[in-house]
Amino acid sequence: MRLPGQDTGELYQRNPARHPPAYTPTYKTSVLRSPSNALIALQSSLSEITGPQFAASELGALDNDLIGNYSKSGLPIGERIIVHGYVLDENGYPVPNALIEVWQANAGGRYRHTRDQYIAPIDPNFGGCGRMLTDANGYYYYRTIKPGPYPWRNHVNDWRPAHIHYSLSGDAFGQRLITQMYFAGDPLIATCPIVRTIRDEDAVRSLIAQPDTRATTQFDARAYRFDIVLRGRRATLFEDHIHGESA
Numbered sequence: 179m180r181l182p183g184q185d186t187g188e189l190y191q192r193n194p195a196r197h198p199p200a201y202t203p204t205y206k207t208s209v210l211r212s213p214s215n216a217l218i219a220l221q222s223s224l225s226e227i228t229g230p231q232f233a234a235s236e237l238g239a240l241d242n243d244l245i246g247n248y249s250k251s252g253l254p255i256g257e258r259i260i261v262h263g264y265v266l267d268e269n270g271y272p273v274p275n276a277l278i279e280v281w282q283a284n285a286g287g288r289y290r291h292t293r294d295q296y297i298a299p300i301d302p303n304f305g306g307c308g309r310m311l312t313d314a315n316g317y318y319y320y321r322t323i324k325p326g327p328y329p330w331r332n333h334v335n336d337w338r339p340a341h342i343h344y345s346l347s348g349d350a351f352g353q354r355l356i357t358q359m360y361f362a363g364d365p366l367i368a369t370c371p372i373v374r375t376i377r378d379e380d381a382v383r384s385l386i387a388q389p390d391t392r393a394t395t396q397f398d399a400r401a402y403r404f405d406i407v408l409r410g411r412r413a414t415l416f417e418d419h420i421h422g423e424s425a
């Protein structure tokens with residue numbers, strides 16, 4: 179449950195020690211993407227801490243089913259998996275009605291995108307995009323095909339580990355988070371130039387989904403658990419006592 183006043187509270191500042199720096203030459207495209215001047219911290223305005231608001235009616239029935247939402251002549255090729263978990267804020271409260279958008283390569287490591295020229299074939303039955311809203315407990319769930327690793331033009335013989343891209347919008351624009359989810363046990367995680375821009379080992383671990391045998395669908399799909407933490411609000415700590423403690 180959200181606390182009264184929580185929806186309009188100021189967000190905590192991002193922790194720069196946990197997020198990777200913008201300028202990381204080992205990840206080549208960061209050189210041009212990163213700002214050349216120091217950032218300026220601004221007070222959040224109401225528009226950043228009270229919106230967006232999403233409605234379930236805006237989403238389609240198959241939006242969270244990447245196995246079925248682009249199927250044309252049959253089912254997509256690859257490992258059938260479920261990904262599920264909770265979206266929480268930094269105070270440990272669930273973030274209900276958060277929009278989660280995911281996109282990924284197919285089982286061979288190829289994106290359905292005109293600029294992806296990797297030799298692995300496009301799967302005619304796999305689009306690679308999905309979206310969903312968290313429920314009242316911050317829980318989300320989708321079905322998909324496990325993506326394959328792919329080579330990329332960074333340095334010679336750099337390969338991306340299997341990953342799914344995430345965009346999250348909570349109930350405040352300032353909570354927006356763009357990130358990637360990896361799969362436990364993938365040896366490419368340790369050598370990935372993008373992963374290696376993250377200096378905090380615990381932050382790296384937080385991006386790795388773990389197998390969840392209890393959520394497996396028998397004779398259908400294995401499951402992975404992936405929880406996500408968005409920025410928290412100071413409002414809960416501005417009470418006369420911290421939530422959970424006696425007054």
Ligand SMILES: [Fe+2]
Pocket residue numbers: 283338341343
């Ligand atoms: Fe990717």
